[in-house]
Amino acid sequence: xxxxxxxxxxxxxxxxxxxxxxxxxxxxxxxxxxxxxxxxxxxxxxxxxxxxxxxxxxxxxxxxxxxxxxxxxxxxxxxxxxxxxxxxxxxxxxxxxxxxxxxxxxxxxxxxxxxxxxxxxxxxxxxxxxxxxxxxxx
Numbered sequence: 001x002x003x004x005x006x007x008x009x010x011x012x013x014x015x016x017x018x019x020x021x022x023x024x025x026x027x028x029x030x031x032x033x034x035x036x037x038x039x040x041x042x043x044x045x046x047x048x049x050x051x052x053x054x055x056x057x058x059x060x061x062x063x064x065x066x067x068x069x070x071x072x073x074x075x076x077x078x079x080x081x082x083x084x085x086x087x088x089x090x091x092x093x094x095x096x097x098x099x100x101x102x103x104x105x106x107x108x109x110x111x112x113x114x115x116x117x118x119x120x121x122x123x124x125x126x127x128x129x130x131x132x133x134x135x136x137x138x
Contacts, residue, residue: 080107
């Protein structure tokens with residue numbers, strides 16, 4: 001990723017050393033300590049252990065669960081009311097009988113349930129992604 005030259009150009013951050021006279025920590029400059037370079041094997045060991053612990057899709061699953069559990073309701077709460085005023089379709093901007101009506105749609109608590117499909121014979125079954133794709137229901 002970065003060559004060692006890039007790191008050599010960065011300013012040195014001094015280490016904290018106790019000041020015996022003042023009884024507090026002060027910054028003192030010391031020489032650049034030589035650090036051990038991370039080998040490719042070490043990097044792969046870290047990557048492998050991460051994926052063994054978290055898996056390949058844990059971040060996506062956690063993000064989706066957060067969205068479903070909290071973020072969806074927050075979005076609804078921010079814009080929970082929609083106001084609709086009908087307009088004459090043949091005479092836009094013109095007044096007609098009942099034009100002073102205003103419709104309000106207000107959203108409250110939301111919930112998600114498993115997807116269901118109702119067949120022509122009124123039988124209701126759980127809908128799985130594969131079936132939805134095959135039946136063009138997506």
